[in-house]
Amino acid sequence: xxxxxxxxxxxxxxxxxxxxYRHLRVYQVTEALxxxxxxxxxxxxxxxxxxxxxxxxxxxxxxxxxIAEGNQAATTSSETEIKLTNVARASLEELLADYExxxxxxxxxxxxxxxxRQAALRAWTCSRAFDHEYALKAAMMSDExxxxxxxxxxxxxxxxxxxxxxxxxxxxxxxxxxxxxxxxARTGYRQQQDAELQALREENARxxxxxxxxxxxxxxxxxxxxxxQxxxxxQxxxxxQxxxxxxxxxxxxxxxxx
Numbered sequence: 001x002x003x004x005x006x007x008x009x010x011x012x013x014x015x016x017x018x019x020x021y022r023h024l025r026v027y028q029v030t031e032a033l034x035x036x037x038x039x040x041x042x043x044x045x046x047x048x049x050x051x052x053x054x055x056x057x058x059x060x061x062x063x064x065x066x067i068a069e070g071n072q073a074a075t076t077s078s079e080t081e082i083k084l085t086n087v088a089r090a091s092l093e094e095l096l097a098d099y100e101x102x103x104x105x106x107x108x109x110x111x112x113x114x115x116x117r118q119a120a121l122r123a124w125t126c127s128r129a130f131d132h133e134y135a136l137k138a139a140m141m142s143d144e145x146x147x148x149x150x151x152x153x154x155x156x157x158x159x160x161x162x163x164x165x166x167x168x169x170x171x172x173x174x175x176x177x178x179x180x181x182x183x184x185a186r187t188g189y190r191q192q193q194d195a196e197l198q199a200l201r202e203e204n205a206r207x208x209x210x211x212x213x214x215x216x217x218x219x220x221x222x223x224x225x226x227x228x229q230x231x232x233x234x235q236x237x238x239x240x241q242x243x244x245x246x247x248x249x250x251x252x253x254x255x256x257x258x
Contacts, residue, residue, distance in 0.1 A: 021071035026160035028131065030064040030092070033153045036138050037095065040150065044102075044143040056098045062091035063157065074168075078175075082168050089161040096154035099147045111148045118152075125152055 021027050037060035041053045070084030103110045111118040124130055138146055 021068045024067065024071070024164075026157055026164060027064065027067045027071075029125075029153055029157045029160070030060070030067060030088070032131065032134050033092075033095075033150060033157060034060040034064050035135060036146065036150050036153070039135075039138055040143070040146050044146075052098060056095060059091045059095040059098065063088045063095065066091065067161075078168065078171070082165065085161060085165050085168060089158055089165070092154050092158050092161070096151060096158070099151045099154065103144070103147055106143075108144045108147070110151065118148075121149060121152055125149070125156065 034057075037056055041056055045053045045056075047053070066084045066088035070081045070088065073084060074081035100110060102108075109115070111121065134149075138149070141149065
């Protein structure tokens with residue numbers, strides 16, 4: 001009984017249920033990217049006098065945090081979810097440019113798709129082992145290696161955020177925003193209540209009719225039946241008196257008798 005009541009209550013919930021942001025692969029990638037960016041700035045950029053350090057760390061943090069905030073805001077605002085996801089992507093685009101600037105200004109190579117180490121690097125970042133190994137291996141990398149690793153992660157995260165944005169926009173088009181979902185839930189609940197009430201009224205009328213039929217069978221001498229019989233007797237007496245008071249009717253009857 002309690003389970004049925006719980007199921008009925010759940011039918012009218014209108015706030016969408018989302019998975020936790022920590023289960024999103026794009027969040028896991030941006031979390032690793034933040035850790036590696038922090039390490040990169042500590043090892044290869046001056047601690048003071050260079051605004052690039054703060055900008056890179058902040059951009060990496062923004063990419064990660066806006067994914068988390070957008071995921072949580074999605075419960076009550078699809079618009080906020082989409083905006084924050086786009087902010088996360090823009091922050092990672094900024095971070096990507098910073099890494100590319102670092103390599104270019106120091107005349108270090110950026111590993112493209114044709115670079116002999118790029119395929120192995122990309123495969124490693126997509127493996128399950130990456131999440132457990134990146135911190136230890138990054139501590140032993142050169143600035144060229146670590147910058148290219150972060151560039152690869154930026155490209156992966158930006159692509160996944162683009163796909164996430166498409167999914168969020170599609171869900172908004174098909175499901176609507178929170179106000180539409182609230183109206184839909186309320187209207188559906190009222191329609192269900194009205195349908196249940198109408199069904200109860202029809203069942204009540206059917207039962208009353210059936211009860212009257214059973215009472216007539218069980219107790220044929222009840223007042224309602226007696227009233228019916230009395231009405232029939234009265235009608236018969238009235239017909240007899242009418243025939244007696246009508247001379248033409250009496251003459252016709254006598255003629256037929258002779």
